[in-house]
Amino acid sequence: MTCTLFCSSLYGEHHHLVQSPWFAPVMTLKTSAPLRAEPKKKKKVDPRREQMLRERLKKKLKKLEKVPPELIPIEDFITPTKCLDETRERTAPRLSFEESEGRALLLKEWCRYKQKQHMAEVEAVELALEAQREALEELKLESEELYRAALKPDPLLIPFVHEGPAYTPAIPNYDAPDGKYNDITKVYTQ
């Protein structure tokens, strides 16, 4: 405690003494201005230097701003070189006549099934839209205010997040192992 007080007093004195060039402490080298015989610092150079610095910064900024920003490359769209290796290619398996026929017929069945599904969906959408249109018309006849309120967008909808269905239901009383997630996405800089 006492040594810190002493030090602080020393430093305090030091700070106080350094302010005047005549009373430099004994420990430091005597390098005050009159001893060095240096001319007094001119005030013109400082603003010029600052201006030069600023101009240089501005020039650098302009150069950097001229270059347009680049989009982050998407790794999904770049095929890995392993897949482009020609030695890994294999020929298609030879199928018997019945097998290929069976496959073609299966494809046709699947096409028909999917088309039915699609048509059903399109019809359902059209029905829904038609029903909505009729309802809105009826509402318009009833009251204009309610009609206008019905047409307004819902502010509580956005933002909307929904998780897809899971293949299996959640296991009850599941004890997950301890651990953590680390984000290792590559950060691109220009």
Added chain:
Amino acid sequence: MNPVFRKVQASVAQQALLLNKALTPCRAAPSIQHPVWCTHSVNERQYKGMPTHGIGRWKYLLPKQAPRKKKDKHQMKRIMSATDTAYGTLNVNVSGYDMTVVEHYSQYIHNFCNRLGIKVADSYALPRKSTEVMLMQEQGTKTYVDAVLKTHHRVVQLSTLNAALCPVFMDVLLKNQPEGVQLSVTEHTEADFQARFKARPELEGLIAQMNQ
């Protein structure tokens, strides 16, 4: 020889001129009986007067395109704001671990919007995010790398969405959502657009220095 040639040329030219003046009414339909050569002089080009002149021209019918600069600055498309009857620019973000499923779902959404007449402003992919799953070891406190999960994102940007069309749209989307795929509908902001670009630490450092 030369003065003779000149005289012959002059006489031919004179004859041609006379014939021109006589035959101007019938110049429009030159037939085999009145061959075309009689209606032109040495200095006059014939094919510009033909009725089939300019028959192959088609470039004047195309809309005028501004000359494309080599350095195409990625301009942000205008962000529409919500009106009385419609939402503003919406981002439908589809994300999941399985890339094919995510891509097919985003394509389905795009097709559906085209069918319903909803304007699709942009359809792009965001860079994938890799997450390392670290599990604790059974004996000891060290964690080891168990797996690397890559999350893929696809965005379908809609310029406007009619508020009356919205419930039907969302219903169909939710009905067709495949498993393991998260659907998120948010408003498009400029920050979202800027996040697609590479970070420029030098530029930001310089700007910070300038403002100091």
